[in-house]
Structures are given as C-alpha cells and as structure tokens.
Amino acid sequence: MDWNLPLISFIGLHKHNRMNRKWWKEATVYQIYPRSFKDSNGDGIGDIPGVIEKLDYIKNLNIDVIWLCPVYKSPNDDNGYDVSDYRGILPEFGTMEQFDELLRGAHDRGMRLVMDLVANHTSDEHQWFVESRSSVDDPKRDYYLWRRGDNGTPPNNWQSFFGGDAWEYDTQTGEYYLHLFTRKQPDLNWDNAKVREDIHDLMRFWLDKGIDGFRMDVISLISKGGYADSPFGEFNETIKKVYANGPRIHEFLNEMNRKVISNYDVMTVGEGPGIDLENGLDYVDECREELNMIFHFDHMFIDHGPEGKFDPVPYDLVRFKEIFSRWDERLKDRGWGSIFLGNHDFPRIVSRFGDDAEYWEKSAKALAMMLHTLRGTVYIYQGDEIGMTNVAFDSFEEYDDVEITNIVKEYKRQGKNLDQLLKVVHRQGRDNARTPMQWNKDLNGGFTTGSPWIKLNPSYEKINVADQENEPNSILNFYRQMISFRKDNLTLVYGDYECIDESHAQVFAYWRWDEESVFLVLVNFSERAHSFAANDKFEILDPSREMSNYSEGHSYQGNVFNLRPWESTLYRVK
Numbered sequence: 001m002d003w004n005l006p007l008i009s010f011i012g013l014h015k016h017n018r019m020n021r022k023w024w025k026e027a028t029v030y031q032i033y034p035r036s037f038k039d040s041n042g043d044g045i046g047d048i049p050g051v052i053e054k055l056d057y058i059k060n061l062n063i064d065v066i067w068l069c070p071v072y073k074s075p076n077d078d079n080g081y082d083v084s085d086y087r088g089i090l091p092e093f094g095t096m097e098q099f100d101e102l103l104r105g106a107h108d109r110g111m112r113l114v115m116d117l118v119a120n121h122t123s124d125e126h127q128w129f130v131e132s133r134s135s136v137d138d139p140k141r142d143y144y145l146w147r148r149g150d151n152g153t154p155p156n157n158w159q160s161f162f163g164g165d166a167w168e169y170d171t172q173t174g175e176y177y178l179h180l181f182t183r184k185q186p187d188l189n190w191d192n193a194k195v196r197e198d199i200h201d202l203m204r205f206w207l208d209k210g211i212d213g214f215r216m217d218v219i220s221l222i223s224k225g226g227y228a229d230s231p232f233g234e235f236n237e238t239i240k241k242v243y244a245n246g247p248r249i250h251e252f253l254n255e256m257n258r259k260v261i262s263n264y265d266v267m268t269v270g271e272g273p274g275i276d277l278e279n280g281l282d283y284v285d286e287c288r289e290e291l292n293m294i295f296h297f298d299h300m301f302i303d304h305g306p307e308g309k310f311d312p313v314p315y316d317l318v319r320f321k322e323i324f325s326r327w328d329e330r331l332k333d334r335g336w337g338s339i340f341l342g343n344h345d346f347p348r349i350v351s352r353f354g355d356d357a358e359y360w361e362k363s364a365k366a367l368a369m370m371l372h373t374l375r376g377t378v379y380i381y382q383g384d385e386i387g388m389t390n391v392a393f394d395s396f397e398e399y400d401d402v403e404i405t406n407i408v409k410e411y412k413r414q415g416k417n418l419d420q421l422l423k424v425v426h427r428q429g430r431d432n433a434r435t436p437m438q439w440n441k442d443l444n445g446g447f448t449t450g451s452p453w454i455k456l457n458p459s460y461e462k463i464n465v466a467d468q469e470n471e472p473n474s475i476l477n478f479y480r481q482m483i484s485f486r487k488d489n490l491t492l493v494y495g496d497y498e499c500i501d502e503s504h505a506q507v508f509a510y511w512r513w514d515e516e517s518v519f520l521v522l523v524n525f526s527e528r529a530h531s532f533a534a535n536d537k538f539e540i541l542d543p544s545r546e547m548s549n550y551s552e553g554h555s556y557q558g559n560v561f562n563l564r565p566w567e568s569t570l571y572r573v574k
C-alpha cells in the first residue's frame, strides 16, 4: 500500500474532528497558585492584586485561559482546598471587588478565567458543618457523612489520602464523620438533594459573574458507595474501586451539566483520582453531557512504588508513552483530553521528567514541545514556563504542606528513617511546586518585599522571568513560540496522533496529521544521542524544521534522524 498524502486526505474522519471546534479545545491554560504567584502588599502572601499586576505577562505568554486555584474563604488547613465560604474571598488574597477587577482584566485582554470548585468536601469551619456537627437532629446533619462507630472503633477501615483514618470521632454527638482528606475537610453527602442544590447555586453565583468554567477538585469522589471495609491492600486500588467512581457519580455530573453548566458557554475539567482508561470515557464522552475534560493521574503516579508517592521508583519512558497513546486512542472522536505534566500537587516537571542539571534548558524546552504537540487542551503550571526546578530544604520545618507534615508524623510514630524521608520529600513533595514564582533576581525573586510564607527556591538568581524576557532563546520564549505555533496550526490540536516505535525507551516520537498538514515530532528524552528511524506512514521528502530546541546542526538521511541530547524537533512533512 502506498501511504502517500493525497490518499490520506480523502479520509473523511479528519474533517469530522474540526466540525467539533470549541474554544477550550484550542486553549492553552495557565494554572495560578495564588499564594505563590505575586504578593502586592508585602505580607509575604501572593494575592489577587498580584495576579492583576501580572495579567500582561500572562497575555504575552499567549495564554487563553487562566485557572485560578481556590481564593475562597478558608482556614488554610490545605491551602484553600478547605473552603469555609464559597461566596467570599479570603481576605489575605483580597476582596470581591478585586476579584471582579481581575475577571474584567482577563476578559479585556481576551483571556478567560476558570475557577477551582472544591465540592467533595468543605472546611470544618464552613457554616454547614458547624450546624451539622451541633446535634444529630440538626437540619444540616445529613449534609455530611456521619456514622456510628463500632465499639469505639471507626465505622470501617477507610484511610485518608493524607494518612491515618478517614473517620474522625466527634465527642459532641458521639459519632464519626468521613474525611477523605484532612480532618478539617469533612466530605459532603451528595446523596442529599439539598447539598446538590446548594452546590449548583454557588456555581451559578460565580458563573453569573461571568467566569468561564470550573476545574473540579476530586470530582470522582463525590458519590460514596456502601460503607463496607475496603478489601484492597493497595491504596490506589482502594481509591478506584471504593472511594471513587461511586454508584451515582454520573447521575450527579449529568444533573450538574443539565441544570447549571449547559446554560453557559464555559469549560469544565474534572480532577479525578481513580479515573483510568477503563472508566475515563464515561466522564467525558460528548454524548453523555457530563464533563468536557478530566485530569487522570496515570502518568502522574508513574513513579509511585508499592507504598505510594513517598516510595518512588524510576519511571519508564515506554510506559509513559503508552499512557499518552492509549488515552488518545480511547478519547479519539468521542471525548477530549487534558495534556499536563505537573500542577501544585506534584514535583516540578523539569526535575521529574526532564533533567534539571546539565540539560536543564534543553529538557525544559523538550517538555514544552511535547505538551503542545499532543492532542488535547494544554495546561501549564506557573513557573514551568521558565523551567523552575524542585527545591531541597534542609529540614522539615521549612516545609508547609499538610501532606508532608502528616507523613512526617506518621514516620515518627512508626520510628521510620526521617533522613531518608527528607530525601524523598525533596523529590516528591508538593511544596516543590509551591515555592514562590521567580520574577527576577532581586530580594525574594521579586515575589514579595516582605517575608515569604514559604522560602524561595534559591535557584531564582539563575532561573527567573526577567532574565528570560531578555534572552531570545530562553525557555520562556520557547513556550511563547510553541503556544502560538499550536494556535496557528490546528492540526496539532485536532489532528490524528500516532506514536512511532512505541517500544523505544529514549525517544518519544509521533505523527500528527489531518487533511491540512502532517507533522513529525521527535523528542529525545535522554542525555545520549540517538539515531531514530521514523516509520513510512508518511513519505519524508524535504521536511521543514518548524520548531526545535537546537538552532542548528540538524541532520537526517531518508527517514533516520540524528537526535542530540534532549533534542526535540518538530518537522512539517506536508
């Protein structure tokens, strides 16, 4: 069979994809963790006026959508993922007027703004919980999940995501409440129709202000099944089969879509532990009218050993490639994907999937190319666009994250090796992603004039926005170019995807094509040079090099490409 181009262009399927064009499919989303983005008033805490100050920076990065992590009122047990008032702004972040100004500022610049909806749980300081806990027959009792214990022990063996029992005994009424995260994050009872109506109302409150959608925190967990003991030893298996994907999850999401979301032109992306290839399409199949996109964790848990994230193992590129390929295949023509490599819960992408030493710049650009050339909406986490790296604080006292604090307590309780744990925290801890944004090499990296809520990564003298603004070949400028290249070439958004030589353990290479163009993307995930042979799916005659992290010295012969360390190059073949 002759795989020449005119033949390919007759396949109607590719046209079909373009018919489903949506702004959010073509978008590059920029995630802001406000506490660490920019402090405007010197109290050491990033805030909304700080984000407003940086809107032009974000616009100049060619971003379409900002996803703002929680800014609601919260006692900050889990940095805002414990909301005590969904309609109020945390005073240290600013006021509602300032939020409105931010929203206007984004819209005026042609950008959209998406908020975090944290509705699996509230803070224990939320009025609903304060009332619920007050007595067994309070009208709000059934807003949360209260159970009698079993002779002084919790109702079942469920464990919190942050370690320890997922049940907390409350002396006031002698019952336990469920909290899948910290004890200050009680889980809501979504089986109660009043809870769902209240959540719908608060969503309307924000949507009516004009926000452009929601990222929904742990949305896969909102429907709880029975309360039997989990029979599984392995935590991830328990998540998938016991905590997540409960019996009414799809009913709840469809209801939310019909009653709320479908009345607005907005995007939704559900975050989902326990979502995998088997059940992922159920959340995003366009005909089911639930969510637009999900964040699954298949690639994010890729280096977790038997004991989870604090038991890391080296990751395998073949497996990594497989995950992206299988998901593309599964969602193709039916649902839409999210392409991301990090966020506020994971280590820095260049330290984790790239090389933060010798090939720092090359590998950060290689990851940028991968992000912008796979099929799906692209999500960039603040700081990754300048190649921010993991941090290694000397002692646990310098860390803030409740997940780290809890694991330290657990290690102490079990008498385990804390020096070893500190090394693992350097590699896996969530605070790697939460040190302040590095704007320049001035005091505190230009993040604050005061004393920052968490120390900066000392790398700010070398890695910062100001330097990279002035350097045409910087990682920052590479991101800018990559984002706009994708926008100008919708083949990279909607076109088909096929991995080349999936079993190659160092190079991630693929075709992207439709009737308009054919692209070949080659990313060398190693510090060694490789000769990589592309297959003959498309004829490579005189490919034009469109983007690369090496400016010169490219060489190929026929379909064999000589790739240098961490080289990533995008060729237009047609």
Ligand code: TEU
Residues within 6 Å of the ligand: 078, 081, 082, 118, 161, 181, 217, 218, 271, 273, 309, 344, 345, 403, 430
């Ligand atoms: O994260 C959900 C989640 O699955 C995390 O527990 C993730 O597995 C973990 O952070 C990896 O170490 C969301 C938020 O993104 C996170 O910041 C919150 O702490 C959590 O929900 C609870 O709201």
Ligand code: CA
Residues within 6 Å of the ligand: 039, 040, 041, 042, 043, 044, 045, 046, 047, 092
């Ligand atoms: Ca501040």
